[in-house]
Amino acid sequence: MAKRTHKYSNKKLSRGEPPNFSGQHLMHNKKLLHEIVDRANLSKKDTVLELGAGNGALTTVLNERAGKVLAVEYDSKFVEILKRKAGQYQNTKIIQQDIMKIHLPREKFIVVSNIPYSITTPIMKMLLNNPSNGLQRGVIVMEKGAARRFTSKFVKNPYVLVWRMWFDLLYVKEISREYFSPPPRVDSAILVIKRKVKPIVSYKYYATFHGLAEYALKKPNTPIDNALKGIFTSPQMKKLKRSLSIKNETPIGCLTESQWGIIFDTMTKYVQQHLWPRLKKKKQQ
Structure with a gap:
């Protein structure tokens, strides 16, 4: 019988693992856990989505x-632990x-998660690809390289540019491998997401802007x-470059979010x- 493989990395899966399983690295440092939650600035009015809840730390x-917590976990062993720990909390x-x-929740929600690293990009696309969903902000622990890529001034990926029309992405800090069990092979980081008060491009133009981003990048x-x-x-290009205050040789990946707004307009x-x-x-697929 053919071995099942990871949906995104094509690595072989062990029996009982879901197609996006990556092996969870559980956080155990209490100071770090509280810092992550502090950065989310939660209140009793907030609904929080936690992706990959693990053992519930x-x-x-x-x-x-928070007012309501939606803790998502696939592993049945962790689910039993979560049920025991959260049994006293009706929220x-x-x-x-x-x-x-x-x-995703229909109401407004906040994401606070230590996500599986091998599906970082698919998770981010699920959260950020539809700007009209209820996501307001997020604090996510992820692989450091991905956090750097999502927040880099030089943009290589069209979907990252699209996200930035509606969300601010901020690289906060690196996290030591010692804060996880088992320690991950790659460095980790905290990334903060905040919905822009005033989007650069109207939500209704999502598909149109995404088409432009794919074409240009x-x-x-x-x-x-x-x-x-x-x-x-x-002639249009000459006027556009004057509006952007850029030179002919400027790489397209160097443009700022506001410059992309000018191009789209x-x-x-x-x-x-x-x-x-x-x-x-x-x-x-």
Whole structure:
């Protein structure tokens, strides 16, 4: 019989593991746990979503601060531990489910989680790809390299640029491997997410902007003239660069969020709609 593999990394899975299982690294440092929850600035009015609750070390801090806690965990052994620990808290709901198959809360919510590292990007896409969902802010412990990539001034990935039109992503600090059991092979970090008070692009233009981002960032080091060729005419491009206050050789990946807002506004106002890049439909796996 063929071995099942990890849905995203293609690594072999052991019996009983879900397709996105990565091996959880559980936090045990109480000071760190409280710092994470403090950064979430919770109140009794808040609904908190915890993805990958593990043995409940973070859950037991969350359910004392938040109005409602939705703790998601797949491993049945951890679920039993969570039920014992959270039994005295009526505000906590344990959800035994594959993280990537859950339905996000319909109401406004805050994410506070120590997520499985091998599905960091899929989890972030689930949370941030739809700007009209209820996510207000988040504090997430993740692999350091991913946190750096999501917050880098030079943007390589279209989806990261798309997130930044509606959310601020802040790299907070590195976390020692000694704070986890078992210690992860890679360094960890805390990333904070905050919904922008005023989005750079209206929510209704999500797909349109995503199409522009995919088109322009095929090669992030490409000069802006070449990256946006096919959308803007030469005269339009000259005016656009003056508005952006940039030179011809500026790589497209170096542009700021506000500059992308100017590009998008210029495209929607002055470029015929049939020339707007279309968001490519992803094939179902």
